[in-house]
Amino acid sequence: xxxxxxxxxxxxxxxxxxxxxxxxxxxxxxxxxxxxxxxxxxxxxxxxxxxxxxxxxxxxxxxxxxxxxxxxxxxxxxxxxxxxxxxxxxxxxxxxxxxxxxxxxxxxxxxxxxxxxxxxxxxxxxxxxxxxxxxxxxxxxxxxxxxxxxxxxxxxxxxxxxxxxxxxxxxxxxxxxxxxxxxxxxxxxxxxxxxxxxxxxxxxxxxxxxxxxxxxxxxxxxxxxxxxxxxxxxxxxxxxxxxxxxxxxxxxxxxxxxxxxxxxxxxxxxxxxxxxxxxxxxxxxxxxxxxx
Numbered sequence: 001x002x003x004x005x006x007x008x009x010x011x012x013x014x015x016x017x018x019x020x021x022x023x024x025x026x027x028x029x030x031x032x033x034x035x036x037x038x039x040x041x042x043x044x045x046x047x048x049x050x051x052x053x054x055x056x057x058x059x060x061x062x063x064x065x066x067x068x069x070x071x072x073x074x075x076x077x078x079x080x081x082x083x084x085x086x087x088x089x090x091x092x093x094x095x096x097x098x099x100x101x102x103x104x105x106x107x108x109x110x111x112x113x114x115x116x117x118x119x120x121x122x123x124x125x126x127x128x129x130x131x132x133x134x135x136x137x138x139x140x141x142x143x144x145x146x147x148x149x150x151x152x153x154x155x156x157x158x159x160x161x162x163x164x165x166x167x168x169x170x171x172x173x174x175x176x177x178x179x180x181x182x183x184x185x186x187x188x189x190x191x192x193x194x195x196x197x198x199x200x201x202x203x204x205x206x207x208x209x210x211x212x213x214x215x216x217x218x219x220x221x222x223x224x225x226x227x228x229x230x231x232x233x234x235x236x237x238x239x240x241x242x243x244x245x246x247x248x249x250x251x252x253x254x255x256x257x258x259x260x261x262x263x264x265x266x267x268x269x270x271x272x273x274x275x276x277x278x279x280x281x282x283x284x285x286x287x288x289x290x291x292x
Contacts, residue, residue, distance in 0.1 A: 008136045009257050010250040015142040016211070017249020018149040022204045023226035024233065024241040025153055026197040031235045032173040033186070033193040034089055036096045038080050040104020041201055042223030047107050048073040048198075049205030049214045050115045053122055062125050069206050070199045076107070077198020081191050089190070104219075111216050119215035126210070145207045152203050153238060156196060169193065225252075228268040232275040234282025244271075244283065 027037045052069035084099035126144050130137035160166035171179040172189040233240035251267040
C-alpha cells in the first residue's frame with residue numbers, strides 16, 4: 001500500500017478527530033466545576049448547527065453568523081444547567097444524568113419539528129479545493145476545523161489563567177467548598193462552565209456541518225466518539241483530548257479504508273472499553289485518593 005495514501009487517510013481523519021476533541025473539551029469544562037457532564041451535548045451541537053444554518057439562510061454573513069451561533073449555544077448550555085443540573089447538584093444526587101439525557105431528547109424532538117428530518121448542506125465561503133502540504137492534500141475547509149478548534153480551546157484556557165473570572169473557575173475546579181469560603185459563587189461558576197460548554201458545542205456544529213451536512217441524527221454520530229475521547233484522555237486534560245481526538249480520527253479513517261465503512265465506529269468503542277477496563281482515569285488523567 002502506498003505510504004502517501006496511508007498518510008492522506010491518517011491526516012484527513014486526524015483533522016476530523018479535532019471535532020471530537022472539541023466536544024470532549026465541553027465535557028471537561030462542566031466536569032471541572034461540578035463533576036457533572038451534559039449527556040445531551042450532541043444535541044446542542046446539532047441544534048446550534050441548525051440555528052446557525054437558519055441565520056445563514058436569512059442572509060446573515062458567515063463571519064457574523066459564527067458569533068450568533070456561539071451565543072445561541074451558550075444560551076442552550078445555560079438552559080441545561082438551570083433546568084437539568086442545578087437542582088440535582090444542590091440535592092447532591094445523580095439526577096443530572098437522566099435530566100440531561102431528557103433535555104437532549106427534547107432538543108432532538110424540537111429540531112425534527114422545526115427543521116424536519118432531512119439532512120441539509122451547510123454553505124461556507126471556505127474553499128473545499130485541496131492544497132498540497134507536506135506530501136498530502138488538505139482542503140482549506142479541513143484546515144479551518146483545526147484553526148477553529150485550537151483557537152477556541154486556546155482562548156478559553158487563556159481566559160481561565162489570565163482573568164479574575166477564570167481564576168474563580170480554576171478555584172471551584174480545585175476545591176468547591178474552599179472557593180465558596182473565599183467568597184466565590186460556585187453556582188455562577190458552574191453556570192459559566194455550562195455556558196462555555198454550549199458555545200464549544202455550537203462551534204463544533206458550525207465547523208463540522210460543511211463537511212457532514214446538518215441533520216437531526218448528526219448528534220448520535222458525534223457524541224459517542226467525543227465521549228470515548230473524553231474518557232480515554234481523562235476528564236481533566238485539554239491537551240490530552242486533542243491528542244486522543246486526532247488519534248481516534250486517524251484510526252477511524254484507516255479502519256474504514258482497510259476493513260470497510262461498517263467498521264468505522266469500532267476503534268472508538270474498543271478504545272473506550274480498554275480505557276474503562278485498564279485505566280478509568282484516562283491516559284492523561286490523575287488518580288485521586290478519597291478519604292473515608
